Structures are given as structure tokens and as C-alpha cells.
Amino acid sequence: MAKFSNVCILLLGFTIIMNFSSVLVAGLCVVAVVTCACEVWSFLAHYMKKKPQEMKNFIINTVIKLRRNRYESVLSNNDINYTRYDGVRSKITGAHIYAVGSYAETMPMSVCRDADRMVIYEQFPLVVRNQQRGNCLIAKENSHEPLYVLLKVLDHMGLDEECRSLINNDGYLESEGFLDFYIRRLMIEAHTDTPTIHGPSASFPGTTTFVDKGTGREFEVTVEFDMVFCLKCESWPGNCFDYFTRKRLNDWPSRGLLESIHGLPFHVVPIGHHLSSTKNIEWRYSFSIVEKQLILGMPEPYVKCMIVLKALRNNYIKYSDSEKPTPFCSYYIKTACFWMCESVPHDTYKNTVLISKVLDWLIDSYHKGKMRHYFIPQQNLIRHLSVKCRDDVRAKLTEVKKNLRLMVMTPTETELFQEWWNCN
Template structure:
């Protein structure tokens, strides 16, 4: 029995380590998103502020989210509370009337003296949320060709790419409140057993806006004129500050929910990701942050949720008296209780099957380190139940699982810097979509190139100036470098697409590359200039600067020696709003043809430099040299370390063969 417990404990430890591995990119993703938002919020014509919410904004791995959640704070109105209207000097359009029995919900009444458009208001001047959503749907359909439909307070846009891939975005239009409502006072004053969040964080939360979104109470006869409070910005801030084990717990439960807790109706879900977030926030207040056993913590969160469903009361995190499940029937609640109880009973199996795949699959590690060593059946179709059974009865299971746990633990501590460097590079090389979209619009409207470059600088340089206050602590140097390199790349793309190779603009691009010459990681390591020098190779190739290209290649090869992780280049080919990176390769039709059927590809700069070397060898008629370069690409196993490198390797092999046949 004791041995069996030891095996179970070691299995939990393995799961703990895997969860940590899967969430390593959290801070880099959050930092990248913060920069995206800064770029997006430079234009306040229609919106006071735009921000992302949900799993994407929390730094969750991409594969557990089904969409991107975005909130747009409208600039033409804000909400004040009823008490503040007593002096009759209210200048805000809307006065809120909260429902005392459900204080997360409210009605919005048009303030006296404000012009109203009849279709948006009832006979008592209450703003109709239903009419607002109909307007929001029409507005979204006007600006996009994507399929749009109303989903709660959001308009869901579904865009289908040529390769049948889809991207869903939930866009929520909302109003900001002039202050937090009095029903949230308890949150700021209640005793928190774990002393989390700290008073400093609470003060920051108090300064953030809360918002009103267009969705009414469940089962209400007056839903047509009802709205709901939203604390998405505050929730996001708290999750960014959440201790890592609690974040790991939230990730594990969200992954399990996505895979196992499914409902026929998406409109009336008795259990959702928001309830997981709420539970984890409550538990952060209750359990000391020193807790580091993610699996045990997950069981405690499940127990808390089960108790809430049994008592028919899941309290809103900021408004304790708002019951999030009060509308559910006994039958619905009992079904959720049964599902949660099953998940807790089979937690190891459910966690492993939900997280072991994804962006970086850990299944090969499980097979090599456990199944092969114990000579037991491999995991099939992500079903870990057979593996759990085999481990619990195998005499050497404890030894092998402990060995894997220790190996993962050592890897996390000795190799964590390198792992984080690689993850950070993936996010640093990502497109800053709002800026790229603006550049495309300016180019389509024939804005002069000097003005386009000036506009780009006016967006990016202030972000660089304020970078410490924008990104997560310790990531400012790395993302400063990334932004300078991004500036150089954008200017390069504008020059190529405009067919303008003005020396002044070339000098400007090279100046920004120089400012972003070295990536300094949060752990103090750097990339030995390899990223910048790889971008210079790309720059001179796309600009047709053959005389400078050879030296740039030599400089890159010197800098990249013994450098395991090198920056990437991200290119969008199947997205009309983000094809600037694709169009910048117009000098190389073969390259464009090779990637044209892919929505997005990411090449290591090492792969790009190899490709350019081979193309230059062909250009000079050196077929044997081109073959040697391709052989070197295969010898360095780029197909394994660079996911999309096979595209360029296969393209080069065909190009060389065609060139040889034409001779």
C-alpha cells in the first residue's frame, strides 16, 4: 500500500513538472500582448481603450483557448452611479441602477437633458441592451467579411483561411464606469487569509476601470434593458500577479474543461472557464502562496467548486453577494457535481491527456522515459488510463516515475534559462498586428513613404520609451531589442513593397537594426548579436545589396556559432490584413510560392540564411555549392529544430534540380 502511495505521489510530481513546462512562456506572452495593446490604443477615434481578456491575455498556452476575447471601450459614453446624480449636474450619458438582489446586473437610464435615439431606449428612457447588440452586430459586419453572430455580450467573428483553418474573435463593445460601484467595497476591505493580493496590488486594482457590457440576467423578463458589470481588466491584472502554482492549477483545469466538459448548448452552459478563474482567485485568498503542489491544489479547487454547486452558491469574486449559478436547476447542478467528482477521481489521467499534447508535445518523453523502460503499453489517442493502471501495479514504477520527475525537475532548473530564452524568442519575433495592419492601410491609400515611416516611428518609439512600465518585470531589455528590430523590418517591408530603395530609408532601417543589435534575456544571457546579424542578411538580400550580402552572411555565421536558440522570422501568407511580411519577399517568387498556402510560417534565421546562401550560389551558377548547403541544412537537422524548414529545404532541392536540368 505504501509503495502504491509512493507511485501515486511520483505520478503527481511528474504531472506538476509537466504543467510548469507547459506554462513557461507565460511572462513572454503577457509582455508581447501588452505591446500589442499599446500599439492598438494609439488611435482613440472610436474607442477610449481596447484590450484583450480571457485565456489569451492571461498567458495561457494557445491550444487550450478556442478564441481571442477583445473588449472595446466606447468613447461616446460612460456610466455613473445613481447616488452621484443627486446634484443634477451629471454630464455622463448613463446613470446606473443596480439590482439589489443581483448586484452584478443593472439598468442604464439616459441622464436628463441628453439627446436620445428612440430605437435604443424604452418608454422610460432605459437603454436597451438588445438594440445595442443588434447595432454592434451590424457594425462588425460592416468592417469585416468574416461570419458574425451574437454570443452573449460579444459579437463572434469567425474567419476561415484557405487551408480550412479558422480563427474566432469575440468582440465586446462596452462602456466604462466613472468609479467602482459600492457593491464591491467588501472586496477591498475583507480579510484575506493568505494576504493575497497585497495592499499594493489592491491599490492598483482600485485605479483600474470597471465596465458595463450588454447582457442581462438569466431567466429575466426584462433582459431586454439589462446590463452586467465587467471586471475583466482587474481580473487580468490579478492573474498576472497570481502565484505560479495557482496559475498552473487554472491552466490544468481549463485544459480539462476544454477536453472533457462539453455541453450541447453554448448559450446556457452550467459550467464555464470563468467559474474556474473565479474559483482560483478565491483560493488564492485562502491558501498560502507557498503551496507548490499543483495537483493537490487542483483537487482543493475542485472540492471548492463541488461545495459551491451543492450549496447552490458560487460567489462572484468582486461581488460576494452575486451568485453565479443561482439560475441553474437542481438537475444541471447535479450533472456538474458528477462531472467534477469524476475529474477529481481520475485527475492524473485527465490532466495528462489534456496537457501532454499541444504546441510542444511531451508524449515522446513519456514513451521513452516510462513506457519503454518498464516495457509497458504506450499511450494511445491521449488515453492515459491504461498507463495509470500499469504504473500502479508495476514493481519498478516508483523508481522510474521518480527518475522522470527528477529529470524534469533538473531540466527545469538547469535548463530553464535556455528554455525561457527559446520561448521568449518565439514571442519576440511575433508580428505586432495593429501596426502592420495600419501600414497596409496607409500603403493602399498611397500615403507617401516618408509619412508612413514617420507614422510607424510615432507609434513604436514611445512604446520603447515606456517599455519598463508596459512589459513584465525583467523583460524590458529583450523587448526593447525586439521593437528596434521590428522597426527595421517594417521600414524594409515598406521600401520593398513601395519599390523605393532610397539610401536615406535604408540608413534609417540599418540604424534601428543597430539599436537592436543584442538580445539580452531576463536571465542575463544574450544572443551574441546573432538575431540582428541574421536580419541584416535578410535585409541585404531583399534590397538586392549583393556586395554587402556576403559579409553579412559571414558575420551571422560567426555570431551564431554554438548558439542554440536564434531568433525567428514570422511571415503571414494567407491573411489579407497581415501580408506585409509576405509581400516584402517579392524579389523571390519561388519563396513566396513555397509558403503561399500557409496562413503563418515561422523560420529560424539560421534557416533563412541557409536558404539565401543556396539561392546566391545558384545565382552564381554554383550548383554543387547549392547542393552542399542543402546537405548542410539536413545535416544540422533543421527539419527537427525548425518546424517549417522542410518547406524551404524541399523548395531548394526542386530549384537546384530544375536549374541543373535547364543547363
Template sequence: MEHIPRLSEAVYVGMFRIAGTPTQVSIRREMLNNVDRFGVARRPYFGMKTVMSGSRTEGFDLKESDWDFMSWPFNHKLISNFNQVVDYDIDGYTLILMENCEDRPGFVLLQLLTLTNDDHVHQSCVIRDNKYYIKSSKFRENMLTRISLHPILHGPCASGTIGDFEFDSAYCFRSDYWPPIADQFIDRCRARGWPARNVLEDIIGDGCHAVPIGLKGSPQEDSEWRMSFSAAELKLVHSMNHTQFICYALLKVFLKEALAIEDVNGQPLLCSYFMKTTLFWVIQSNSNFEWSPPNLLSGFWMCFKGLLASVQRGYLPNFFIPENNMFRSKIHGHSQELVCSRMYELYNIGIACLLHCPSVRDFFMQAILHREFVVSTAETDIVSTVEFETVKQIDMLREILRCCCSSMRICFMVNRSFLGFSSSIDLSTSGLVFEVLSSDLVRYIANHLWKFPANNRLKLKLCRSCEALLKLRVRFGCLSETVYLALFYCISGENQKALPILETLRRDITQPYVIHNDRMYVQTFISGILGGRSFMGIMKKATLTIHIYDEEMIIKELEPEQREAKKNHLQVPPYIMTLMLLIVCNHGNSQKQQEVLHELYDLLHSNIGRYVRNQLRDISWQILGICQQICGDHKGALLSYQESLRQEPFHEMQEATKTRMQDARSRI
């Protein structure tokens, strides 16, 4: 197998398309790390701490990757023995004792030791031997009422959808302590040297969780809770080098495309968790093996043989509690025979069994057929997709935020918690996420604000809160963030507050160093941050397109266009929007209005693409016409509307344009 290193490198690079380059994986993890930090910030308002889990947090962005969350009441604490009681103020915490199920390692019963103020927990309790126990099956059902998105039960999770995204949410309890039953894991890691000492210490300090699911077929299945080490598993995956991560991805692809074996009920017999556990064991048990691109296929084959051996024995030890056989209720009898038969078939083919995976076949076959085929595994020699990955990940987070904020109650809760999040953000690493998501959030909040009566006290209070967030955006965001603050003042009738900041923006936005192209901004941001430049320095030299969505804050002068626009979404160049707001806010000052109008007229007739992208010329000419009508030039407005119709119909607002043309003709 002298060609294995060359084939390995070909598969390693080919898998970048599926699993991502090292930089892409780093970007994904950083993006979702901000979601977790936001979950920490919102704790005081929801009574729960929420973190992301699952394959997305590991760094994957596969089609089948769901959005997985774990939530637990922050004032409920699991303990392993009574000695730990002294570490908590029993007046402020509800304490729950984990009782190990002796013949079912890894599963526990939860005894409620102190009173709980959580109705869902209280309603899940049963009395046994004069003690209160939290029944897992009742807890799962009761927790569904916390979610307003019509979820269904799926194992220990509530499954549902947010917009186009599927999610699994597991409500559980957390222990601050590492459980004694898993102490063997600590000794084994120290003896074998994986993971590194600092990673191991982080894992131990994070404790564990208990999720509401019992061992299938157990006499106490409805009462048992499974110990979860998902936080530890995430740290282990993050500690892997990229070859190990690619091997993990290859195992997931192999499972889906070559080992998709189902039981009589159509349920898969193997799962990606088995693959991950096998990889953990292989990495730890082969400390002298060099995990590098030329050895990728050798590492994969070790994992394949390790999994096959486990299937033959009918025993796959849990990585943290080896006495817990993860095959116990799944791989036995006929099911075990089915899996063994398929894996033997693939084993006899050898490493060429990867040809059974359509996702891998093309680049693997090319390397097999052409012996001279050699690839470079250096990321710098591969076409960079960092910009695409950054935009893609942010767009997904924006969509989730938009769906969540459709509820007024949730939106206002998010508003309060986001202030806590923004006050502690590390702009050097999280700036782009903060820049985009907080801008969206502010506009969603403003959308709900206008639904309150004019003199409503809550509205006034929330207006000030919204103003504070917008000012924060101006302080930390890019140059064009000022437009949203001015728009807020304009709609609130506070034109005098809007005018000075608009004049400042009018001056700054035309400076030669300012970047006006959205895509170029992202490229500059990434290259600048990677080059060690200041985040604030980059932000203050860039503008982004102004986005106005359905029912969000908008001046009445643009309402017809917003209603007619595709998906009720207007995109306006920031320079154009700045000049329009100056004309609107200078109502009664005709001399100033004419001065700004001439600037707007010259801007569009000069055909300078720097300020106005071709796709946005339809709305830009439309705005010129609107401003001309505001200033009484109806003939000029008619010509501008006609020019708007000649542009690419990006916004699909032709009917609004024709209506304005009729109005202009009637006034000539």
C-alpha cells in the same frame, strides 16, 4: 501521497507544452499589450476605446483561444450616484447612471442622464417612468452595424472572423469608479492579503464595465446589463506566480477533457470562467499555502474540491460581488445532478483523475510508473522556445493587421493612429513588435495609394504621410528598412532621393558586424535585450528579408515575378534588392550601372550564403538576369535565367523565367 511533490513537478514541466514557460507567457502578454496601446492611440479617430480581453491577454495560446475585444465610446461615462456628476463636463460627456437590480446583484439598468451624440446609443433607448433607459438587447443589435465583418450575436458579444482568426467583440460602457456594491471585495482583499496592495489599487482605479446582457429568465432580461470586472480579473491573473498560472491552465484542460458536460441543448454546463473564479477564491482563502511546483497538484485538488462544494450547494459566488450566484441560471435541477454525478465519479478516483485528460496523461503516467523519474523545474534547464514563441506571436498579429488593412478606409485610419502610437512607444520593450507591424502597415498603405489618380490631392497628402512613416521606420528599424524607403522613391519617380540612401546602404550592408540571417536576427534580438543591450544598437546591425506582397508597391521590372510567385509574394535578400534599385535609379548613367552590375554578378557567383539564403537564390539569379538586360547584356541574362531555373523553386515563378528567356533570345 509522498510522491505528490515529484508528480507535481512532472505535471508542472509537462504543462509548459500547453501553457508555456514563464518567459513565453511574458512574451505573449507583452505582444498583446502593444495591441492595447495601439487601441489607445486610435481613440480620436474611431470615437471608441478598444482593449483586448480574454484568455490570450492572460497569457494563453490555446487552440480554442479566440481574439476577444472590449470597446466603449470614450465620451460616455457610467456613474454609480449623482455625486459623481460634478467630476465631468456635461457638455463633453454623456453621463449614464447605473441602477442596481436589488434582487439580482451584479446586474444594473442604465439610465441616460444627458444627451448622446451616438446614434447607436440613442436608437437603443426606451422611455420608462419619464426616464430614458438604454435597453441592452437593442444596443447589442444596433452595435452590429459598427462591424463590417458579418458578425453574429453571441451572448453580449458580436462573434466573427478576421482571416483565419475568430474574434468576439463586446461593445459596452465604462465607469471610472469602483462600484459601491463591490466594496466588500476591497475589504476582503486587504484583510486576506491577496492580491498585493499595489495590484488592488490598480484594480480599484480601473473601475468596471457594463456589458449588454441580462440575467437569463429575469423579467427585465432585455433591459439589464451585467457588471463586468474583466480588467480586474486580468490584473489578478497577471499577478499570479507561474505555479498558480499553470494550475489555471490545468483547470482549463481538465474542464475541456474530463468535465465536458452538456445540457439537453448541447450547451456546456461548466465554463472556464467558473474555473478561474474558483481559483481566485482558493488563492485568497489559503494565504499560508505555498504555490510552488512541488505543490501544484495539491493546489489543483483544492480547486477541484472547492468547485465540487459549489456545485453541491448550487452556489458559486462571484469573486467581486459574492451575492451574485454565478450558477443561478445554469447549475440547478437536472443540470446540477449531472455535474455532481460526474464530479463525484472523478473525486473518488483522486488526483489520478487527471489521467482522463489526454493532454496530461502521457507525462503524468510516466511519472506515476517510474518512481525514479525526476525533472528539473528550472526554466534554464528546459529547451528554450523563446525564439519560436516570439515569431509565432508576431506572425499572428501581422495576419490580423493584414486582414484589417484590406479596407482602404480602415487602413488610412490605422495610418493616422499608428503615428500617435509610434510617437510614445517604449522601444526597449516593444521594439520588435513596432519594427515588424509598422513595416507591414506602411506597405499596406502604399498599396492603396497607387489606386488614386496621379494628381489626386488626397493621394499627394497620403504619399507624404507614407513617406514620413517610412522615414520613421528607417530611424527606428533595422538596417534593411532603407530599402523600402528607396523603393517608395523609385516608384514615385524620385530617383534622386533614392540614390544617396541606397549608396549609404550599399556601403553599410557589407560591414562584417551586420547580421543577414532572419532567424539569427531574432535570436540576437532576444539574447541582446535579455542581456541589457540597446535596442537601437541591435537593430542597426541587422537586415531582414525584403517582402513584397500582392498588389503592394513594386517596381515594374519585377511585376512578372510578383504575379507568378507563390501567393504573389516575393522575398528578396536586402543586398540584392539594394543593387537592383541602384541600377534602376541610375537610368541614363551606364557607367554607374555597369559598376553595380559587376558587384551583383560577383556576389552571386561567389556563392556566399551570408547575403543570399539558399531558398532565395531563384529570385536572386532572376534579378541578376533582369539587371543584365537593363544594361544590354542579353546573353549574360539568358545564362542567369537558366541558373535561376536550376535553383530550388521557392517562389514557383518558372513561367516568368521562361518568358524572360524567350525575350532575351529574341534580342541576341
């Protein structure tokens, strides 16, 4: 068949040179194309028959690689410099602002629904564990839900005059009132409309500016900014210090990475546990800045795995806004990838197998009704979900795993941004 194909190509060239009729040229072109197509099809059929799993992995890995490279050409640390200013940030004064979440973790825009900002006003008091001194809040940890704390106010005069009304009769700072107060303050400073509340955050419209390092070209993208008002902690919680010493099968996080995150800022955010009778005065520990650093130091296959799973969640595991808290959020995917990165050898699995392994971890967690928090394993992240709800999520995750090949290779509407980029 190969010899015949070569003969057709030679004949095609000869007819052009000799100015034969266009009909003959067209006919020979059709024969040559069909012959070559038959050869390719024969090769693929032969290869898939002999090595179906290798061919499947090759196709899916190639698609993932192409999509990842395409996203990186728009939004990677190597090619695009994310400038830290936006419509909301420029109007906030007297505050430290940290970019966290998927954007800051270099996730592609296809899996980012909003941009997260942690806001810590300079006059906020410091959260401490046991020191009795001045303008500080004492953190009282909850043995049943160790991710949550109560904040005892020592010095009422150390708070803003308006914030003093947020202290209840027992001397604890109210988380719900705190969020409402600073949302109103931001609305006045930034001249924004009433935001949408998502847990401990307030969602405002804004713009983010990107700069192409190669061309110097700037462009703005309109996004929703989730502003989370936080209080800074003096040190890590007492119930997660074994995180730095626990045994790990892999050398991840490395000793150097552990030392670097130990000194990063640490915060509490104004949100209580869903089942708590005192949730209006409860605060939750936030590891967002630490998680950002860990992802930046995570092996690439796990980052790719996280990207694919977040994209699959956005398109195939959806829940309505009325189901709060959501039965399956992107934070659970991040948690699963952190645990797997500790326990699965980094050179053992290819991308598709790794994705399946992470899905297995999630499916097993929902089956058992227990998902351990990465930094505080005593905290069960899905304890509040009913059996019926957990079974529904487990069924959807199982369906995703079953049809992983098809779902990964199916284009999504989130790629429209790349079309916008190419047209501008």
C-alpha cells in the same frame, strides 16, 4: 547487477576495438541495454512501493512543468511579445480597445478558444452611480441580482441619433438593441460577415500577430475575436467596496495590488440575467480588466492550476452549444482560483493537491447550488441552473478529480499548435 552492467560495457568497447564480428557486438549491446533497463525498473518499483504518493506527485508535477515550459516557449511575456494589432482592430476607428480574457492573462493557446476585446467608442456616455449631470447614464442596481443594473438615460441628446431609438418608454437604455446596433456598425467598418453571438459578445474571424523577441521572427495566427461593446463606469459599484477591506487569510491581493486595480477602468456589458423578466434592458458589471491585473499578480501555482483546469474543462467537461448559458464555463474556474488564492496558504500545497482543492471547491459549490461572485459575493453565479443540471456538472467534476492523474498526463489535440510552431 551494476557491476555486471559495467562489465558488459567494457566488453562492448573491447570488441569494437578488436574488430570482432558485428553479431557479437549486437548481442552485447542488447545485453547492456536490457541490464540497464532492469536497473531503472527496479529503482522505480522500489521507490513507488515505499513512497507512492511522492512518486505520483513527482510524475504529475514534472508533466505539468514540462508542458507549462513548452507553452511559455511559445507564448509567454518573457519570450514572446504580443503585438496589439489584428485584422479587426485596425479597421475600428474612434474607439478604445482593451485585450482581456485568457489571451491577455497570458494563458497558453491550449486553453484559449478565442481572443476577447472590449470596445468602448469615444461617444459612449459615462455610467455614474448617482450624479445628476449631462451626458451620463444613472446605474440602478438590482438588490436580488447585484451584478446587474439598469441604465437610466438623463440626456437623450447625448446619445447618437441612432441610439436614441434604443431608449424604452421608461427612459432605460436597451442592452439587446445596443448590442445589435453596434454589431451592425462593426460589420460595416470592418467589412465582416454576420458574427456569432455569445452572450454580450460578437465573434468575428481575425488574425493576431506574435513576435519572437529572440529572433525577431513574426507569425500570424487566425483566431476568433469576441468583441464586447461596453460602457465605461465612473467608479466601482457601491455593493462591492467591501472587497478592498474584507479580511483575508493570505496577503493576496497585496495592498499595493489592491491600490493598483482600484484605479483601473471599469465597465458594464450589454447582457441581462438569464431569469430576469427585464433582461432586455439589463446590463452586467464587467471586471475583466481588473481580473487580468489580478492574474498577472497571482502566485505561479495558482496560475498553473488555472491552466490545467481550463485544459481539463475543454477536453472532459463539454456541453453543446444549445445548452445556453453553459452549465460550466471557464469563468467559474477563474472564480474558484481567486477565492482559493485568498484562503489557502500559498506554500502549503503542491500543484496536484492544489488542483484537487480547487475541484473540491467547485464540487461543493454545485452541491450547495451557490457560487459566490469574487467581487460581489451576494451574487450567486449558478442560481439559474436546475438541480439536475448542477448534479450533472458535479458528477463530471468528481470524475475529473478521480482520474486527475490520467487526464493530466494524456496529450490533447490542442498541442497541435506546438507541432505547427516547430515545423515552421
